Amino acid sequence: MPLMKSASYSIDDIYNLPEGQRAELIGGQLYMMAPPNTIHQRISFAISRVLADYIDTHKGSCEVFPAPFAVFFPGDEESYLEPDISVICNKNKISDRGCEGAPDLVIEVVSPSSRKLDYSTKMTLYSDSGVREYWIIDPVRERTTIYYFEQDAAPVIVPFYYPAKVNLYEDLEIIIADFI
Numbered sequence: 057m058p059l060m061k062s063a064s065y066s067i068d069d070i071y072n073l074p075e076g077q078r079a080e081l082i083g084g085q086l087y088m089m090a091p092p093n094t095i096h097q098r099i100s101f102a103i104s105r106v107l108a109d110y111i112d113t114h115k116g117s118c119e120v121f122p123a124p125f126a127v128f129f130p131g132d133e134e135s136y137l138e139p140d141i142s143v144i145c146n147k148n149k150i151s152d153r154g155c156e157g158a159p160d161l162v163i164e165v166v167s168p169s170s171r172k173l174d175y176s177t178k179m180t181l182y183s184d185s186g187v188r189e190y191w192i193i194d195p196v197r198e199r200t201t202i203y204y205f206e207q208d209a210a211p212v213i214v215p216f217y218y219p220a221k222v223n224l225y226e227d228l229e230i231i232i233a234d235f236i
């Protein structure tokens with residue numbers, strides 16, 4: 057839920073939050089983040105591990121960053137995101153602050169409080185900012201919605217018990233049900 061304020065928030069406001077409080081900033085609106093639940097953490101950790109193991113085994117150049125890890129979009133001082141998982145293949149985008157530009161793959165695990173934000177607001181921002189692939193993992197609905205933005209195609213909806221294709225890699229599929 058956004059925190060209401062007459063003026064827009066900026067990235068400086070994110071850094072001025074009290075210690076331990078997390079929020080995302082989208083279009084100048086501040087969205088407070090609730091602590092993740094156990095299933096959220098279990099899924100997020102397992103997928104991060106699968107992706108990192110795959111990249112290491114194949115001697116890939118991408119890196120996996122689980123939350124909290126900041127994503128900034130150049131020229132946009134009114135947006136700051138902390139995706140649950142970011143995969144970044146261009147090392148030049150990685151700085152001490154986080155990712156300076158669009159990650160190649162973004163994965164969000166839906167929480168009850170983030171449903172509308174993940175499916176609508178973030179999806180649009182990620183698409184417009186150059187993210188190549190966006191996954192929305194929904195534990196309540198037991199499905200993953202995958203947007204392959206480079207293909208400009210309709211999203212693919214994959215039930216948890218079926219393999220979900222990671223488009224960045226030819227031979228990587230993940231079955232979410234394996235982690236819950």
